[in-house]
Amino acid sequence: MFLNGNKRMRKHVKNSKRKAKFPPSCGCKTYLIHWEKATKLNKPQRCSRLGCSNSSRVGAHIFNCSDTSSNKLMIVPLCNACNNPANSECFYLKKNVKTPSASKMKSC
Numbered sequence: 001m002f003l004n005g006n007k008r009m010r011k012h013v014k015n016s017k018r019k020a021k022f023p024p025s026c027g028c029k030t031y032l033i034h035w036e037k038a039t040k041l042n043k044p045q046r047c048s049r050l051g052c053s054n055s056s057r058v059g060a061h062i063f064n065c066s067d068t069s070s071n072k073l074m075i076v077p078l079c080n081a082c083n084n085p086a087n088s089e090c091f092y093l094k095k096n097v098k099t100p101s102a103s104k105m106k107s108c
Contacts, residue, residue: 010050010092011099016061016073017085026104031059035075038100047079050092054079061102065090073102 028034032043047054056077063073076099082091093099 010095011097012065012090012092013062013074013076013099014065014090015083015085015087016063017088018061018073024102024104031061031075031102032056032077033059034102035059035077035098035100038075039098041098043077044097047082048076048093048097049078049082050094052079052082054081058083062099064099074099075102 024031024034026034028037036043044056046052047056057080058078059075060078060083061073062076063071076093076097
């Protein structure tokens with residue numbers, strides 16, 4: 001299932017089970033806007049999960065599965081189906097997807 005590249009080059013993440021605060025405390029209207037401001041990119045047309053071609057709809061809260069010592073929440077554009085806190089399985093992101101902190105940033 002690793003399309004166009006080695007899995008070691010991709011970020012291995014999972015959904016956060018924490019309930020997100022809305023609106024974000026940083027002042028951004030949504031977490032998808034937060035992602036856009038933090039990365040200085042427009043949201044991708046498609047979900048950032050490797051193998052998913054649904055439209056990206058939300059700024060999802062994720063953790064890095066490869067660094068279990070860190071509890072750092074990050075944001076990534078996902079579709080509604082892939083943004084599922086009940087999913088405890090780790091998954092790979094598409095190549096070169098940026099994962100900024102979910103916390104308030106200078107760009108907010």
